[in-house]
Amino acid sequence: MILSSASPANVVLSLAAALAYAVPAAAAARLSERGARLALLAAWLLHVLAIAAGLLGDPPRFGFAPALSVTAWLVLTVYAVERQMFPRLQARWALAGLGSAAVLLALVFPGSTLHATASPWLPLHWALGIASYGLIAAAVVHAWLMTRAERDIRQATDPHAGIPLLTLERLTFRFATAGFALLSATLLAGVVFSEYLYGQPARWDHKTIFSLLAWAVFAFLLLGRLRFGWRGRKAVRVLYTGSVLLLLAYAGSRFVLEVILRRAA
Numbered sequence: 001m002i003l004s005s006a007s008p009a010n011v012v013l014s015l016a017a018a019l020a021y022a023v024p025a026a027a028a029a030r031l032s033e034r035g036a037r038l039a040l041l042a043a044w045l046l047h048v049l050a051i052a053a054g055l056l057g058d059p060p061r062f063g064f065a066p067a068l069s070v071t072a073w074l075v076l077t078v079y080a081v082e083r084q085m086f087p088r089l090q091a092r093w094a095l096a097g098l099g100s101a102a103v104l105l106a107l108v109f110p111g112s113t114l115h116a117t118a119s120p121w122l123p124l125h126w127a128l129g130i131a132s133y134g135l136i137a138a139a140v141v142h143a144w145l146m147t148r149a150e151r152d153i154r155q156a157t158d159p160h161a162g163i164p165l166l167t168l169e170r171l172t173f174r175f176a177t178a179g180f181a182l183l184s185a186t187l188l189a190g191v192v193f194s195e196y197l198y199g200q201p202a203r204w205d206h207k208t209i210f211s212l213l214a215w216a217v218f219a220f221l222l223l224g225r226l227r228f229g230w231r232g233r234k235a236v237r238v239l240y241t242g243s244v245l246l247l248l249a250y251a252g253s254r255f256v257l258e259v260i261l262r263r264a265a
Helices: 008-026 033-055 064-085 092-108 124-156 165-192 194-197 204-228 231-260
Strands: none
Touching: 008 033, 008 092, 033 064, 033 092, 033 194, 064 092, 064 124, 124 165, 124 231, 165 194, 165 204, 165 231, 204 231
């Protein structure tokens, strides 16, 4: 099930990435700015190599944990880009811990073997879905930073996010909007081309139901923002609700199949 299913290269790269992530996560106060940045960069590079070793290995594998690992890597990529624009952005220790946990989870549960007969368009469909996961996860991170900055302002303390509150709010909704657009494309492709992608018509399973519920919640959030100017705690609660539903859609259903029921599909 676990490490025996992963390739030696994947094991080595995953452990190295987890260790590199653990350095800025556990020793954030003792590291210099340059040291923490180099450790995070090394972890980021090792992480993507570990993902490639799993997806392109012999045989290639995929499942809920690799999907979460790719999502975490995408969130860290967004953080690295934003860090260049907002040097005081302080979420490194939390995201490094998230990256370390995601890498180890993918190592323990590398997923099921991809069938050779799978449609060549299936990886593109998965890429759309995971990209929507990553963008919505980035929206969740920004919503958390926004909540923390708002709390600091109310308590008359210096905000530690490093990004103005209104900028955080705009970024949160931009990521949520982009994630919603990709989620819509993923669901549309899954329904229209299900037989070509998966060899069977679209069916009403847990993944489909939770995905549609998440889509409806995000649509509700964006409509509320557009028509009624939703912001603050109300918007954040709706965003969190949709994110949990989306997490349950693929990662949750695959976790039940792979770990609890021990089925490949």
